[in-house]
Amino acid sequence: MYNSGKIIAGLVVFFILATLPFLLNLGKANAKIEPSIDTPEINAMPKKHCVETKVFMRAEHMQLLNNWRDQVVRNGNRIYVGSDGNEYQISLQNTCMKCHSNKKKFCDKCHNYMAVKPYCWGCHIAPKENEA
Amino acid sequence: MLEKALSGSNRYWAWIFFLLAVIGVGCLAYMKQLNEGLGITGLSRDVSWGLYIGQFTFLVGVAASAVMLVIPYYLHDYKKFSKIVILGEFLAVSAVIMCVLFIMADMGQPMRVANILLHPTPGSIVFWDVVVLNGYLLLNIVIGWTTLGADRKGVKPPDWVKPLIYLSVPWAVSIHTVTAFLYAGIPGRHFWLTAVMAARFLASAFSGGPALLILLALLVRKFSKFDPGAEAIQAVGKIVTYAMFANVFLLGLEFFTAFYSNIPSHMHPFLYLYTGIDGHTKLVPFMWLSSILAVVSLAILVFPHLRKNENILAFACAILFISLWIDKGFGLIIGGFVPNMFEGITEYWPTFLETLITLGVWAMGFLVLTVLYKVAIAVREEDAAVEH
Amino acid sequence: MSMNRRQFLKLASASTILGVGAASVINNISNSSLEAAQIHPDPRSLKAKRWGFVVDVSKLTTEEDYQRCIDTCHDIHNVPNNPNPRHEVKWIWKDTYEHTFPNTAEDKIMNRELQEKNFLLFCNHCQNPACVRVCPTKATFKRESDGIVMQDMHRCIGCRFCMAACPFGARSFNYTDPRPNIKVENKEFPTRMIGVVEKCTACYERLAVGKQPACVEKSNGAIVFGDLEDPNSEVRKLIAEKYTIRRKPELGTQPSIYYVIGGGEHA
Numbered sequence: 001m002y003n004s005g006k007i008i009a010g011l012v013v014f015f016i017l018a019t020l021p022f023l024l025n026l027g028k029a030n031a032k033i034e035p036s037i038d039t040p041e042i043n044a045m046p047k048k049h050c051v052e053t054k055v056f057m058r059a060e061h062m063q064l065l066n067n068w069r070d071q072v073v074r075n076g077n078r079i080y081v082g083s084d085g086n087e088y089q090i091s092l093q094n095t096c097m098k099c100h101s102n103k104k105k106f107c108d109k110c111h112n113y114m115a116v117k118p119y120c121w122g123c124h125i126a127p128k129e130n131e132a
Numbered sequence: 133m134l135e136k137a138l139s140g141s142n143r144y145w146a147w148i149f150f151l152l153a154v155i156g157v158g159c160l161a162y163m164k165q166l167n168e169g170l171g172i173t174g175l176s177r178d179v180s181w182g183l184y185i186g187q188f189t190f191l192v193g194v195a196a197s198a199v200m201l202v203i204p205y206y207l208h209d210y211k212k213f214s215k216i217v218i219l220g221e222f223l224a225v226s227a228v229i230m231c232v233l234f235i236m237a238d239m240g241q242p243m244r245v246a247n248i249l250l251h252p253t254p255g256s257i258v259f260w261d262v263v264v265l266n267g268y269l270l271l272n273i274v275i276g277w278t279t280l281g282a283d284r285k286g287v288k289p290p291d292w293v294k295p296l297i298y299l300s301v302p303w304a305v306s307i308h309t310v311t312a313f314l315y316a317g318i319p320g321r322h323f324w325l326t327a328v329m330a331a332r333f334l335a336s337a338f339s340g341g342p343a344l345l346i347l348l349a350l351l352v353r354k355f356s357k358f359d360p361g362a363e364a365i366q367a368v369g370k371i372v373t374y375a376m377f378a379n380v381f382l383l384g385l386e387f388f389t390a391f392y393s394n395i396p397s398h399m400h401p402f403l404y405l406y407t408g409i410d411g412h413t414k415l416v417p418f419m420w421l422s423s424i425l426a427v428v429s430l431a432i433l434v435f436p437h438l439r440k441n442e443n444i445l446a447f448a449c450a451i452l453f454i455s456l457w458i459d460k461g462f463g464l465i466i467g468g469f470v471p472n473m474f475e476g477i478t479e480y481w482p483t484f485l486e487t488l489i490t491l492g493v494w495a496m497g498f499l500v501l502t503v504l505y506k507v508a509i510a511v512r513e514e515d516a517a518v519e520h
Numbered sequence: 521m522s523m524n525r526r527q528f529l530k531l532a533s534a535s536t537i538l539g540v541g542a543a544s545v546i547n548n549i550s551n552s553s554l555e556a557a558q559i560h561p562d563p564r565s566l567k568a569k570r571w572g573f574v575v576d577v578s579k580l581t582t583e584e585d586y587q588r589c590i591d592t593c594h595d596i597h598n599v600p601n602n603p604n605p606r607h608e609v610k611w612i613w614k615d616t617y618e619h620t621f622p623n624t625a626e627d628k629i630m631n632r633e634l635q636e637k638n639f640l641l642f643c644n645h646c647q648n649p650a651c652v653r654v655c656p657t658k659a660t661f662k663r664e665s666d667g668i669v670m671q672d673m674h675r676c677i678g679c680r681f682c683m684a685a686c687p688f689g690a691r692s693f694n695y696t697d698p699r700p701n702i703k704v705e706n707k708e709f710p711t712r713m714i715g716v717v718e719k720c721t722a723c724y725e726r727l728a729v730g731k732q733p734a735c736v737e738k739s740n741g742a743i744v745f746g747d748l749e750d751p752n753s754e755v756r757k758l759i760a761e762k763y764t765i766r767r768k769p770e771l772g773t774q775p776s777i778y779y780v781i782g783g784g785e786h787a
Contacts, residue, residue, distance in 0.1 A: 073672045076665060077559045078728050089562075094708055122713035123673060125598075125705055169714040170678075171695035176606035180683040180693060240678015240693065240715025247657040247677050258656035258681060319650050319771040320687025396626055473689035474619035478606065 033113045036105040041098060050099075051082045062118075065092065092124050101127040133281060136510035137503040143355075144506070151499045158492010161485045162237065170240060173486040178478035179469040183462070183490055184238040188231050190340070190461035191497075192311045193333060195227035195268065197341020199304035200371050206297050212367060215512065216360040219352065220345055221276035222504035224304075227341075228269040230497035237489055257313045264307045271300045276504070284511045286518070308333045315468060323401035323467045326389075332382040333460075339375035340456035342368045343449035350446055352505060358512040362442070369445050373433040376452060380426055383459075397475075401467040404477070412477045415466060418458050425455035564730035568747035570647065570667035571722055571776065574758045575640055578782030579742035586614045586640060589735040589743070593642075593720070596734055598711040600694075600701035609692040611720040612642035612735055620767060620779075634781060640743070642735070643690040643720035644767065644775035645669045651682035651691065660717075667748075667776065668722045678715040687768050688775070691719045748776060 001007065016023075042048055050057050052064070068090045071077040080088045089095050100106045103126045111118065140148075165172050175182050201220035204210035236242050253259050275296055282289040312330035319325070326332075346368050349360040390398040403409055405419045429452035438444050466480050482490070523531075580586055593599070593612045600609050620639040649669050651660050659675035660682050662668070683691045697714050705711065709725065712718050723733035731737070736745040746755035755778070758764075764778035 069674055071559050073670065073674065074661070075559075076561055076565070076663065076724070076728065078562045078565075079560050081558050081560075090559075093710065119713070123710040125707050125711065127707075169694065169696050171604075171607055173695075175695065177608050177683075177692055178606075178689075180680040238679070240680070240717075241676065242678075244657075244675070244677045247659070247675055251657045251675065253656055253658050256654055256656040256681075258654070258679065262656075314681075318654070318685050319773065320768065321684065397623065468684070473622075473687055474615060475622035476619060 033109055035107075035109045036102055037100070038105075039099065039101045041101055045099075049084065049086075051080060051086075051088050051095075053083070065120075068092075092120065093127075097124075097127045102129060103127060104129055133277070133284065133507050133511065134503075137506045140506060144502075147502065148499070151495045151502065154495035155492050155499065158489050158495065161488040161492065164485060165237075165489065166242070170238075172483060174480050174482045176478050176480065178472040178476070179466060179480035181238070181465050181469070182480050183482040183486055184234045186461040186465040187490060187493070188234040188238070189311060189333075189465065190457060191227045191231045191234070192265070192308055193337030193456075193460065194341040194344060195224045195231065195272075196304045196308040196334070196337045197345070198224035198272065199301055200338050200342050200375075201345075201368070202297065202301060202304070204367070207301070210367070212361055212364045215358075216345070216349055216364040216368070218276055218280055218508050219349055219360060219505065221272045221279075222508060223341070223345060223348065223501065224272045225269060225276065225504060226497045226501035228265055228272070228307075229500050230493055231265060232269075233493045233496060234490075237493060257310060257317065260310050261307075261314060264303065264310050268300070268303050268307050271296055271303060275300060276508075280508055280511055283515065286515070305334065308337050315464075320473060321468045322395075322397045323464075326386060328382050328385055332379065332386075335375050335379035335382055336456050336460050337375075339372050339379055340453055340460070342372045342375070343453045343456075346372065346449045347446060347453070348501075348505075350442060352509060356509045356513065357516060358509045365442065365445070366440065369433065369439050369449075372449060372452065373430070373439070376426070376430055376433065379456075380430065400471050400475070404470045405463050405467045409471065409477055412470075412479050414479045414481060415463060419463050422455045422458035422463065425451040426459075429455060562728050562730075565728045566730055566732075568666050568753075569749035570747065571645065571727075572746065572748035572755050573736070573777045574744045574746075574755045574764065574780060575777060576742050576744070576758075576762075576780040576782055577637055577639055578780065579740065580638070580640065585740070585742065586638060588738045589640060590614070592734045592738045593723075595704070596706050596709060598698075598702050598706055598709055599718075600698035600711075601703065602696065602698075602701050604696075607695040609694065609698065609718065611692075611718070612640060614638045615641050621765070623768065623770070637781070639779065640735075641688070641690070641767075642777070643669060643722070644688050644773070644777050645720075645722055646776065647774035648772060650685040650687065650771075650773055654681040654685040656681065663724075666727075668724055668727075670721055670724065671717065671719055673710075673712050673716045673718060676716040678717065680717060682717055687771050687773065691717050693717050 037048070052060075057064070068080065071080075072090050078090050080090050082088060097103065103121075173182065173184075198220040201213050201217045205213035205217045236245065239245055248259060248262055275293055278293050279289045309330045312333040315321070315324035316326060316329035346365055349365055349368075353359050387402065390402050400409065404412065405415055406423075407413075408416045429448045432438050432444060432448040433452075439448070470479065471477050590612050594601070594610075597611060599611050602608055615638065617635050617637050617639065620641060645668055647667065649660075649662055652662050652669060655661070656679060657675050657677055659672045659677070661670055661672070663670055678693065680693055683693060694712055694714050694716055698712050702711060723731070723735075726733060732745050733743075736743045744754050744758060746753035748755060750756060758780065759778055762780045762782065764780050766775045766778055769775065
């Protein structure tokens with residue numbers, strides 16, 4: 001093989017780079033993450049509920065928030081009717097985070113785990129951390 | 133063909149690494165801008181566009197100027213341009229790439245730039261500028277690469293390139309017209325609100341771009357065995373001369389309208405640029421330098437026997453290029469913002485970091501240009517070797 | 521059809537790029553949207569065909585009268601107080617007659633009192649806004665429902681074309697991170713981030729819950745807010761009764777702020 005030294009060195013470098021994400025996380029605990037809903041506001045609710053079901057929110061909250069954003073800023077629609085029939089003020093700061101007043105243990109928990117960095121908090125003011 | 137850019141003399145590699153170093157420094161400066169915002173530039177609430185947008189505007193002109201070689205060669209079958217035309221097309225490619233980079237450098241939220249395509253807004257001139265600039269980039273890459281590839285094999289370019297070449301002619305005019313429309317349609321910016329803006333842009337483009345091309349062609353001949361042709365260079369020299377006269381004439385029209393009408397808001401930007409207002413004179417020496425260089429270059433170029441001497445021609449082209457660079461790459465943009473909408477004066481001067489980023493983009497453009505020219509030269513040298 | 525390896529690879533890579541690209545585009549466009557039944561405006565919201573302001577500067581007599589309007593706006597909207605004047609962010613501010621009406625400022629022998637008068641300036645919410653025309657992403661747009669010129673800070677790419685286009689200097693760009701320059705945050709309202717343009721939004725968040733814009737509320741009657749399309753509105757009555765001027769009307773943007781200079785009997 002011509003240039004075998006260079007080729008093998010190149011393959012080694014490629015192998016290390018390609019597997020780096022796995023190597024770096026080797027041996028670290030990968031416990032299932034569970035965002036906390038243990039806040040005084042949520043605990044005070046007679047029947048705990050969000051604007052939609054937990055399953056829906058877990059999968060679709062980003063689309064819902066995107067739609068909410070456009071509806072408020074662009075169409076002036078500020079009331080959301082949940083599938084439970086209740087009406088909610090559309091507001092990340094004044095509705096979502098009033099209950100979920102524990103951003104670090106709620107939002108950040110999954111976002112950090114998934115390594116996503118939504119830029120909501122570049123503008124929207126996170127609540128003062130509030131835990132029960 | 134790209135492999136031809138991978139073998140070269142030590143001098144070639146030294147130049148490449150020098151450009152890479154400048155690009156690297158520019159990237160570091162840009163990282164700081166990305167993290168801390170455009171506050172690291174000299175821009176302000178009153179002068180909200182500056183060096184980046186000026187360079188963008190100027191370089192669209194350089195890109196459009198390729199058409200000054202394409203028209204004589206392909207439409208009028210002016211054979212003398214057969215060798216130099218590829219230099220024009222590749223210059224256009226690198227110029228458009230610089231344009232795109234300058235636009236990106238100027239964005240407050242560059243990560244969101246795809247919003248222009250996700251929410252297309254045909255009423256906005258920026259939308260059309262994105263369309264025509266990218267189209268022009270594509271046209272010139274395809275045309276340049278295909279014709280050069282055919283040349284290398286010693287065959288005629290494929291037939292499907294011809295329509296693209298014809299299309300590139302009006303397209304070149306469109307990129308600079310649309311860029312002029314960015315400015316010429318804004319109410320309240322009296323310096324820009326002029327119907328001859330697009331015409332002036334084209335005139336300055338068709339003198340500044342070919343002037344740069346003459347310098348590049350002379351360099352290519354000096355450093356390689358590829359000769360773009362002495363007659364071709366002379367012919368481009370004529371184009372530069374006529375276009376520069378047209379440009380100075382159009383600038384003169386602006387002065388007449390502003391000062392004979394005596395409308396203050398029309399006069400103020402000119403007064404700021406050429407005399408200064410209330411002691412704000414930062415740009416005055418540069419604008420006068422630009423004017424003097426323009427006059428001197430014309431005084432040289434207008435005499436055929438002076439123009440025929442390539443050293444004198446090169447000197448005239450160099451000062452003409454600097455003159456237009458100051459006038460269009462700087463004065464034109466700043467003049468639109470001073471005085472501001474309240475007839476107050478906020479001056480602008482680029483910061484050190486802003487200058488580094490600008491140099492980085494230019495280095496990137498020169499890198500693309502060097503690589504493309506290297507390929508073109510290598511192919512032409514091969515051809516020459518076969519012929520002899 | 522025969523094909524060599526080179527052609528196959530070209531075709532395969534091209535179709536992959538096209539396929540992945542098209543899939544993501546379609547995905548984006550068909551992004552599930554909300555149904556009409558799920559969403560509606562707040563019933564308390566104030567409605568008009570075209571909102572406008574009448575600013576009676578004769579009723580702004582003390583420094584404090586101006587400052588009260590400015591402070592309330594900037595406080596509730598988390599407008600940063602940037603110490604660097606080049607990076608200043610302002611939604612509403614006061615300025616001299618000369619700066620407010622620069623096209624009439626050449627008059628050296630005009631009424632001194634008027635010349636020295638300060639004006640309250642904010643976004644004109646023009647009927648033909650130049651800023652909206654130039655925006656490449658519709659980040660700034662005119663609400664069809666009530667004519668407010670809005671700024672969608674989520675969508676703004678920070679190209680600053682609107683700043684070049686606005687003849688009234690109503691727009692500010694976040695040259696630096698605004699957060700450190702906000703002394704007390706209003707937790708009910710967002711801030712902005714680096715690299716976006718912001719401006720007065722006619723308190724659209726207050727209109728939505730039935731409140732007048734904050735500056736109007738704090739102006740002691742110097743600023744009146746109402747529907748310019750409704751002949752019986754208070755703004756229309758004021759415009760009918762008094763001599764009013766608008767900034768740079770010759771540019772055809774149709775500003776929605778009318779200034780009453782008032783003062784003497786002969787005004």
